[in-house]
Amino acid sequence: MSIKPKRFGLKYDPPTLLLEYETAQKKKRRRSMPVKGLAPSSTASKIVDDLVKKNPQHLGARVVSSKQLTRLIQKLLDRQKKPTAAPLASMPASKPSLSSLPKASVSAKDLLPDFGDKDLNKLGDAELKAAKSQMDTAFEATRLKPGDPGYQYDKRIEFKPAAEASDWDDGDDDIEEEVDDEVDWDELLK
Numbered sequence: 106m107s108i109k110p111k112r113f114g115l116k117y118d119p120p121t122l123l124l125e126y127e128t129a130q131k132k133k134r135r136r137s138m139p140v141k142g143l144a145p146s147s148t149a150s151k152i153v154d155d156l157v158k159k160n161p162q163h164l165g166a167r168v169v170s171s172k173q174l175t176r177l178i179q180k181l182l183d184r185q186k187k188p189t190a191a192p193l194a195s196m197p198a199s200k201p202s203l204s205s206l207p208k209a210s211v212s213a214k215d216l217l218p219d220f221g222d223k224d225l226n227k228l229g230d231a232e233l234k235a236a237k238s239q240m241d242t243a244f245e246a247t248r249l250k251p252g253d254p255g256y257q258y259d260k261r262i263e264f265k266p267a268a269e270a271s272d273w274d275d276g277d278d279d280i281e282e283e284v285d286d287e288v289d290w291d292e293l294l295k
Contacts, residue, residue: 108134108162110169113177120181122156122174124163133291136163140178143185149178 107129114123120140127133138160142152153174157164164174225236249256 108168113173115177115180117181117184120185122177124169126163135291136160138163140181143181145186147182149175149182152178152182 108126109128111125111127111133114125115121116123116137120143122138122140124136124138125133126136138156140152140156142155153171156174156178157166157171162168220236225233228236251258
């Protein structure tokens with residue numbers, strides 16, 4: 106099968122190489138190839154070799170220049186080496202510690218660090234692991250286990266009606282929309 110590449114794309118998270126191409130029958134296709142094995146010690150040429158071995162039909166020497174692939178993979182590697190956010194350890198600890206609080210007033214919110222406006226979804230692996238570790242510590246410090254004072258099995262709470270209006274689900278449930286069986290996958294995948 107012969108293909109004609111149209112354009113390449115990079116997706117940084119998760120690291121993925123995208124290829125838009127045209128088949129011999131003039132059909133437009135898109136191939137998504139996850140880039141695995143990215144590490145600070147990785148070399149672009151090694152990763153390119155692995156990708157070409159796994160996808161020879163789409164990335165072979167007859168189809169794509171190895172220099173172009175190497176440049177794209179180097180961009181992924183460079184992006185991984187850049188710190189995405191300030192490490193959480195360097196953030197000021199504005200919340201009190203467990204030992205400084207009386208036992209009755211300890212809550213998980215009191216123990217969590219103040220992440221400010223940081224989006225935890227955009228942190229690197231190391232920073233995210235540190236944030237989750239801090240959250241786990243706060244949870245474990247406040248968790249009630251069987252035998253602890255205040256522990257109650259199958260605790261049920263009645264909630265009062267919301268004081269504010271919440272319009273997130275104010276749609277008309279009885280309206281049916283006509284569903285088109287024809288889906289434009291190119292538009293959905295963009």
